[in-house]
Every structure is written in C-alpha cells, then in structure tokens.
Amino acid sequence: MRTPPVNAPSVRSAAPSQAAPSHAAPSHAAPAQGGSHRLSQLDMLESEAIHIIREVVAEFERPVLLFSGGKDSVVVLHLAAKAFWPGRVPFPLLHVDTGHNFPEVIAFRDETVERLGLRLEVARVQDYIDDGRLHERADGTRNPLQTLPLLDAIAAGRHDAVFGGARRDEDKARAKERILSLRDEFGQWDPRNQRPELWNLYNGRHTVGQHVRAFPISNWTELNVWRYIEREQIALPPLYYAHEREVYRRDGMWRATGPVSMPRATETVQTRMVRYRTVGDMSCTGAVESDAASVDAVVREVALSTITERGATRADDRISDAAMEDRKKDGYF
Template sequence: MSSAEGAAPRPAPTRLDRLESEAVYILREAAAFVRPALLFSGGKDSAVLLHLALKAFAPQKPGFKLLHIDTGHNFPEVIAYRDQRARQTGLDLIVREVEESIRRGSVRVESETASRNAAQAVTLVEAQQEFEFDALIGGARRDEEKARAKERVFSHRDAFGAWRPRAQRPELWSLFNRRLGAGEHMRVFPLSNWTEADVWAYIARERIELPRLYYAHERAVVRRAGLLFPVTALTPAGENETIESLTVRFRTVGDITCTCPVESTAEGAEEVLRETLTASVSERGATRIDDRANAAAMERRKLEGYF
C-alpha cells in the first residue's frame, strides 16, 4: 500500500480558509499594478488586510507602500498602533493629513470639531495623484453599508477619483479587469465578501494584535441620541449632560467626532466574536454618526472619491 493510500484524508477547507485564499488571490492580482498602495489606518479591517498581505507574499515583503489619510481626529492608540506595525513589517508608511488639505484650501470644514470623515476623500485623491498610485487596496466589506454592498472587488475610479456605480465592470469567475485610462486608478477590496464576524473569527484564529480600544476598557462617556459619546477634547460633554465611566469597546474606529463605543465586557477576540454574532445592526450603522444620520451619506461620499 502506497503512502498516499494510507494517508489520512485532508479536512475540508473552512469558511475562513476559503476567505483567506480568496483574499490572497486578490492581493496577488493587485500586485500586478505598477504602483499599488495598501490603505492602512490601524483599524481592525486594515490590520487583517496587512496580515493577509504579509502571508500572500511571504517570505518576501509585499511590494506595497502603506498609505494613511489622517483626519487629525484619530484616537491616539490607533495612531501608535499604526506606526508600530509599520516599523514591525518594515514597509514604507506614507501619511497625508486632512489638515494639510484644509491649509491648501482644497478642503473646507464647518469647525475644528466637525467630522472630517467625508473630507478624507479629497486628501486621498490628492495623495493618489501625488504618488501616481494606480491601485489603492482597502479593507472595506460589503456587509458594512448598502453602498459598499454594490461595489465590485476591483472598483474602477475615474480621473477625479470618483466611483460610477452604473459603469462597473463584470467580475464573472473572479476575472478582474485591470484596464485603466489616463489618470484613472483602481480601488481593490480583498475583504469584500467577509462579514464583521468573519473578521473577528480570523483575528482570533491568527492572533492578530489590535489597538486596545477594540476590547473592554473604562471610558468617560455621555448618553446622547441613544448612543454613548466618548468625552474628549474634541467631543466634550454638554452643560446638561452627565458624564459616566462605563466599560465599553469600539466596534469600528474612525474620526473621534462621529465614532461611538458600545457597552461591553469582551476582553478578547473570541468574546467579541460571540457578541458580534448576536448583533442586529452593522458596526457602522450602530456607531458611526454620519452614516446613521443619513442613509445616502456613504454612497454620496463614494461618488466623490471616498474609500
């Protein structure tokens, strides 16, 4: 009897195995562009994306630069994590700031404390044009929001960085059309088919380190419009609001001015996964104020060049 005949059968691939394999394939396809960059904010999805990129090209480093569009309103823990991971991986990190766009006059904000989420679109396109990136690889997922559910894995952007939903290209049998015209570029989303639960299951399986605020911690908050608002210099409590110290975690991390935590005692990825499996609202719908306030906000921002 041959060794092959006596070998134990291989276990069937799990859902995470299939998602990982698909993401690795997409990342390798994206590497065929001339000047790709991986969008890395330090959030959980970009952390998973970076982990996958390191796997996809091991033992070599990925041929991507890391790019972060800094609103200036980020949580300090996330910025520290971003810089730490860039040092650990040895990948070049490019940071472009919304504040610089404001100084140039290409971005206007209502006030210093107004949300800068939408303003990132302008700074992102400016960075793409500055470095002539022809592909920007991001961690967006279709389950996050209705507009993202309509987007292709290889999402074509015109010379102004805008998304045109009626001009999307077919992707039958995972065949991706990389053709670009002058000034155009592609947004590539290897996590398109992942869910929030998939992300947390993968973080748990792969033991991916994240900023501490994704797990239970004590934080000063106020209750406002049915949500918990973090009390910070950018988001102070109102005169008639009561500050509470609660055990919370963040499901998603973005601009401090529009990102709210949820009450939680989950101290590890497995516990977060259990909470996620029982959640009835997506993380953006539950904790991102600008998305929750206006169902059309994301699609409008994407038409203007958002991630």
C-alpha cells in the first residue's frame, strides 16, 4: 500500500516525547527473485482492512466510526485516512462518553478530530443518568451503561454501518463475530445465527432499522497493532507508555486514583511506574507495571505477554465468564 506523502491527512507521529516526523515510509519486503513482490504480514493486514473500509463506504449510506481515542480506534482511523487519501475520511466519528474516561484520552480525541477536520458525535452517559433513563451501578463502573446511548446515537444519526476496532484475539465473544456483523432492529446480536463469510466476500444486506457492525482489524492481534503503530509512527495518548502514577491494588490490578476511582480504607496508594494496555473507564481499567516508555519497548513487552489486554486489565470483563458476550448481545461494541 503506497504511503501518503507529506501533506496527507495522516495520524502519525513519533513516541510521546519526540517530535512528529512529517513523513515516514513503511518498510516493505524486498522484491523476490524474478521481480515479484512479497507483501509482509503487516502489508497484508493493512490491505485487507483498507479493502473492508472501502467496501463498507461503497455499500452503505451513512457509516460512522466508533472513536474513543484508544489505540485500536486510532489505528482504524489511520487506515481510513490512507484508504481515502488525498480526500478526507468520508464519515463522522462517534464516541460514547461515560464521563469516567481518562482526561488524557479525551484531550487526545479532541486534538485528533480537530487536526483531521472531522465531525465528532458524542453520546454522553451522564445525560442519561441525569434524566433517569439510566442509573448508576452499585460497582461504580459505567462501561455496561454505554449500550443504550450507543443505540440511540446510531438511530438518531441513521447510521447503517458502524466501524469498530474490535479484534478476535481480545475475547472469546469477539472471536465469534464476523467482520460484517448484523444487528437487528433492536441493535441486538445473535451469535448463533450469523452469516457465513467466505474468503473476502462480505454480506452487507440489511433491512430498515437494522445496521451492521464492521471490524476492519478483526484479524489483527495486539502485537500486530503495536508493530503497525511502530511502522506507521502513529501518535497515541501518553498513558499507553510507562509513566509514574498513583495507583492502588484491587482484584489483581493496579487502579489509578481519581475522582471516580478512589481506594477503599484497606487499599494503600503507591506511586508506581505503569502503563495502560487498554484505556476504558478509570473505574474499571487497570494498569500494568512497566518500564516500556517507547513504541519499540512496548512491542517487545507485548511480544512476551501471554494474556490479552482485556483479560489482564478490564474488571468489567470479569463480572462473569460470558460478560462480554452478554453485553454484545444487547448491542454493546
């Protein structure tokens, strides 16, 4: 895939402490004997993802991209920018804001949207709590409360396709899901009644009221994502890299102190060098101890990991063995 030149609407930059280069060409495999060219694994994954994005835009009238500022949605946005360069990304972004997000991630989200000249739609969980449509959970986490605002935003925007950054290696429920996954008139997913997907043929048929979730990086792994971030020099929120933070231990995870994430009387606050593998709610997302302060260091660290980022750091996925699947059936990401 040809890399956009200097003036392309790229989302790339260097590691958090470095200045962003204006252009960095990806490293492609050298031509084989006889003049043939063999694509690297990252080239093939990129090509597949860009094909999916273009197919969805060609087949659907009002697609939208779920964009939280997390690494997977940032990568999907980067792929969309490459897919439609030199034009702008031809669809808006949508974020379901729980009100419990890390401030660094919200700042990064807004800066990215402004820099690329895109339109951001925000559905706020707090609005639903204020008017009584939703109620705070006893455990304090708001991640499971995102479903209703998401489905309402999809209906209000008349979005018939919703891009997401989910990957099959994250969770067994996501491993079951097709690249184009149909949601019924109530936004629900039936894992037992999915359409077959043969080769790269994607079935986007749907009726009025239904919509499709599209997952361009479904076949990627966490290591693929980080190697692509390294190759493309994609900017991320700084908390993905090692930094000192006040944390406390709960359920085997380091939780950050904050207005919506306070320690109990029996929990001791410590200052640790940590980073985040995923950036959900502060109230349910744990950090990992790490000294990986650069992209290449994170790549090496992830290559040695035997636990997915959600399995290691997301308390909301530990509610039950089928926590993710139960939420997805109701319309969750």
